[in-house]
Amino acid sequence: MILVTGVTGAVGREVARLLAAAGPVRALARRPERVPVTERAVDVVQGDYDDRDSLDRALRGVRAAFLVTNSPTEPHDARFATAAREAGVRHLVKLSMAAVAEPDADDLLVRVQRRNEQAIRESGPAWTLLRARTFMSNTLRWAGTIRSEGVVRALYGTSPVACVDPRDIAEVAVRVLTEPGHEGKAYSLSGPEGISAAEQTAQLSEVLGRPLRFEELTREQARAELLRRHPEPVAEAFLRSAERQRAGAKAHVLPTVPALTGRAARPFRAWARDHADAFA
Incomplete structure (x- = not known):
């Protein structure tokens, strides 16, 4: 049995869907009713990284697990890895x-x-790290202003990033989970091109068949927007990351x-075409 976490997110749900095509898979979710995966082979179980009993139940009989965490303060990776080791998880x-590698x-x-990553490497089971560049799906945060104003607003809109389709990350994850030879390796993943927010706006405009305008945010405007959604330390981290993108570090x-x-990574235009309904 393979356990997938993060199944309400862009990568985890696709990993579960792909694995389900080959047989039963278990999915861990804090709110099972929010899981968008509908394949009958996916067994959704309720659990939380802060609830050891729920982790023990979810990990029973599991040989490999796909781990997604996002807390900037809680040691969820270490907690999960400890439970996984004691449950006999091998990978x-x-x-x-x-x-992380830069x-x-x-x-x-x-x-x-x-x-x-260190907690995973030191936990005992074999490990593989998938180090992904910015997700193409992050552009979904523009959907509201695209629908209401025909506008995309972003910081450093001409700086490129080799963003990656979450479906490509998921396909790599499934291969790593189901094929031998990936243990002890770290894979950095990107898309096939460096593309800026302004260029993404132009491609979305073509896909949607309607004019869209890109507006550059100042750093203070971007900071204010981030603070509406994140604590200040996290907002500042995103701003520092944006400075690296501006300097070309993510292209x-x-x-x-x-x-x-065995195939080319999907370009942003393909992702936008397949998710056009989200912006319509």
């Missing part, structure tokens, strides 16, 4: 971030993920997705 596959990256979220295209899947 942990962790979704991490590409910046020496010039040192914001709060990067430091947290470095500690999380590098990596060959990992084609090497592991």
Whole structure:
């Protein structure tokens, strides 16, 4: 049995869906009613990283697990890894971030993920790390202003990032979970091109068949917007990450997705076409 966490997110739900095509899979969710995966082979169980009893129940009989965490303060990776080791899980596959491997990256979220990776590596079971660049699905945060105003607003809109389709991350994860030879490895994943927010806006405009306008945010405007959604330390981490993007640190295209899947990574235009309804 394989356990998938993060199934309400863009990557976890796709991992569960792909695994379900080959047989039964278990999905851990704090709120099972919010899980969008409908395949009958997916057994959704209620659980929380802060509830050891629920982790023990979810991990019973599991041989491998896909781990997604997002808390900047709680040691959820360490808690899950301890429970997994004691349950006899043999392989942990962790979704991490590409910046972990980049020496010039040192914001709060990067430091947290470095500690999380260390907890996984030291936990006992075999491990594989998937270090993903920015998700293409992050552009869904523009959907509201696209629908209401025909506008995309972002910071440093001409700086490119080699963003990656969550479906490509999921396909890599499934291969790593089901094929031998990936233990003890860390894979950094990107999309096939560096693309800026302004260029993404233009491509969304073409896909939707309606004019869209890009508006550059000032740093203070971006900070105010982030503070409406995140605590100040997390907002500052995102701003520091944006400065690295402005400097070109996120534009590098990596060959990992084609090497592991045998096909080209999906471009942003393909992701936008397949998710056009979200912006319509």
